[in-house]
Amino acid sequence: MASPSLLHLLAALLLALVSFPGTAAGAGGHLQPAVASSPSPAGFSPQPPREPAQQAAAILVPVLSNLGFQELAMAVPGLSSPLLSVWSGPITIFAPSDDSVRSCISCSPTRILREHLVPGLFSHVQLSTLAFGTKLETSSPGRCLTVTSTAGDASGVKIFVDGVQITRPDLFNDGRVIVHGIQGFVGPLSPLSCNQSPGQSPPSQDEIASASVHAGSTIVRLMLRDAIVQLKESGYSILALAMRVKYPELSTLQNMTIFALDDAAIFAGGHSYVTNVRFHVVPNRLLMYADLMKLRAGTILSTLVHGQSLVITHAHTGDTIESGLRINYVPISRPDVVCNLKVVVHSIFLPFPHLLPSDMPLLGGVIAADSIFEPPAQTPAGVASTVFCDAAVGLRGCSAPTSPVDFDDSL
Template identity: 50%
Template sequence: MATTDLPAFFLLISISLTITAGAAVSPPLHLTLRAYPKSLLATVLSTLGYEELATATADANFSSATPTTVFAPTYSSLVTCPSCSIPLILQEHSLRGLYSIHFLRELAFGTKIGTFAPNRCLTVTSSASPLEPASVGKIFINGVEITKPDLFNNGLLIIHGLQGFISHLSPFSCSIERMTSLSFPQQPPPASAFFMMRQMLKDSMKRLRVSGYSIVALGMRVTYPELSVLESLTLFAIDDVSIFSGGEGHSYVSKLKFHVVPNRILTAADLFALPKGTALPTMESGQNLVVTNSGSGSPLAPLRINYVKMKQFDLVHNSRIAIHGMSTPFRHVYYKEI
C-alpha cells in the first residue's frame, strides 16, 4: 500500500470498527495513550462534513498522541460569528481526554473543563431536572446543544456535533464567579430563580455522590419538592461510611430536615464567625441548631454545633447552597443547656 494511502486506511479501519453511539468511556485519567496519524483529525472532520474545521487543524497545533474530544460546530453555527478565527474556535471547542456523551451526562451541572486554548474553559450543563434520569436531559456546551453526540469514537478521538450560536470564549470562562448567561440554556425569566435553585440542587447531589455522600444525595432527592422552593440553604452531611457503620448514622436519613438551615448560606468563614449560643432555625418546625463551641478553625478549638464536631467544611459551595461534613448526626439541644 502506498504511503499516501495511510490516512485513508486508518480512517476506514476506525470508522468500520469503532464508531459508537452513546458508548461509555472511562474518565480521561485512566486512558492508555496511543499514537495515530497526524492527519486523522482533519480526515475525520472532513469525512463528517466539517470542512472548515478540517482545514483549520493545520493551524490549531493539536498533539498527535493526545486523546482528544472535539465539539464540532456546523457551518451554519460558524457563520454566526464572521469575525471568529476558525483555528482558535477549534482549539476552544477541543478538550484533552475522552468525554463521551455518557461521561458528560455524569458531570455536575456547570462543570468547567480546560480546552486546548490557554486559560479558556468550556462549561457543561444539562436540561434534566434532579428528579429525572441523567439520560433524559439535553447536554449543552457553553449554552450550545450537542445535537449529534458521539459522531465518531475510536478510543482516542471523540467528535460531538454542536448546533447553535458560536463565539470566542471569554478570558473569564474558567472563573465561576464571572460566568456569563451563555453558559446556561435559556429559561423563561419568571422561572429563573426557581430554575437556578433546581440546577444548584442537581449540582450538589452529583458532587455529593462522587464524594462519598450518596445517601445524603438520595435524601435530598426525596425532599427535593421542599428544598427546591427555598431561596438558599445550608446542609450538614454525613458520609456513607458513617451512615452504614452501625452507629447513629442510620438516623440521619429520617432526620435530614433537622440538618438543613433554610434560606441561608453559611460558608466555613460564616460558621467560624458565629458566637457561641447562636441559634440556627432548621427545616424541622420549631427545632434549632445551636453553636456550642464557636471554635477558631484549629484542631485544638474545633467548631461544634449541637456538640457535634464539624468534619469537613465547604464540601459543596455554590451560589445557593453550602454543605459541610460532620462526624455524627445532630442531637436535639436546647439553648438553656448552653
C-alpha cells in the first residue's frame, strides 16, 4: 500500500495540473512576468529585486498615441503609483476617448489613466467569463473597477466597467499590454470600491478612513501573484500551487520569506514538503540572502505554524554560498530564486526537520532572547536526540516528521 506522504504528493501533483482560477481581484488574471529568474552561480553574489517597469512610458506612449488616445498618452510620463513602481508584469487599460477626457474639466488625466489601468492581462473573452460584479484592482491602491455584463444582441455580450461600456474591445494586445476602448470614463473611484457591490450606496467617512488602512495590502497581493508566476515558470509548480491554495492567508502578511523545494527535489524524496509548506514560510520578514548571512547562530525565525519556529543552526562564515549557513541544519541551495518587493524565495536541498528542545545543546548554547525553547532536558547518556546533518555526514542524516498531515490543513 502506498505511504500517506506519497498519496499526498500524488494528490498535489494532480491538483498542480489544474488551473486555479481565483478571483480577479485576488490571485486571478493571466499574468506573465517580464523577466524570468535565472539560476544562481555556485559562487553566489546576492542579486537585488527585479527592477520595476521603468520602460513603461516607452511602451505605453506610442501604443496609446497610435490608437488615438492622445490625452492618455500625454499623461503617461506623469503617471505615478506605488503599485506600478514595483509591478513589471502585463497590464490592461480601459481607455476613454480624448473627447471624454476633455469633457471633465476638473479631472486629472493622470488620475483617469491610473484608475483605468489594471495589472494583469484581461482580454474581451476573459472579461466575458468573469462573474457578475468581479473586482479588478487598478494601479491606484485600494481602488477597483467592477466588471458587469448583459446579454447583448447578435454581436454578443455587452461588458461594462463601473457602468461604462467597452465599445471597442481588444484594440491592442501584444501579450504585455491590452487596450480596450470604452464609451466615456469612470468617475473617481471610492476607497471602498474593492468591497462595494454594484449599486451600493456611497460609503461614510468612517468607512473610507477604515478602508484606507488596508490599501497597502494591494501591493502584497500583486507581489504574490508575481511570485506565483515566477515560481511556476522556474520549476517550483508545487510551491506555486500551495501559495494559490493559501493565498487568502498569505495576502494578509506585510511581506514574507519562503524556503522552497523545487519539483525535482520533491519527486526525488522530499515528499514531506508537500504537507509542511507553512513550516517553511517566515511571515512579516523579508530576508534576502544578504540578510540571512548577518544572522547569528541561534536566531529564531517564526513560521506560519503556531508554536513551531526555524533556527539558524550554523551562522554564515565566508563569502560564498558554501560558507556554512544552515537553517535547522539544512543548507540553502539557491538563494533569492524569486524576489520582489514583498516576497523572497530561497531554494533548499530538503525539507526542514523539526527541532526538539533537546536539540539545542548542538547549537553551543547560543539561543536568541525570544527563543521558544525551554532549557533542554538532559538524556540519560547526555546526548541530544536530534535530526542532524552536516558536511561530515552529508544530507542523509536529515529527516522530517513522518506523521501524516492533511494536505489542505497543512499547506
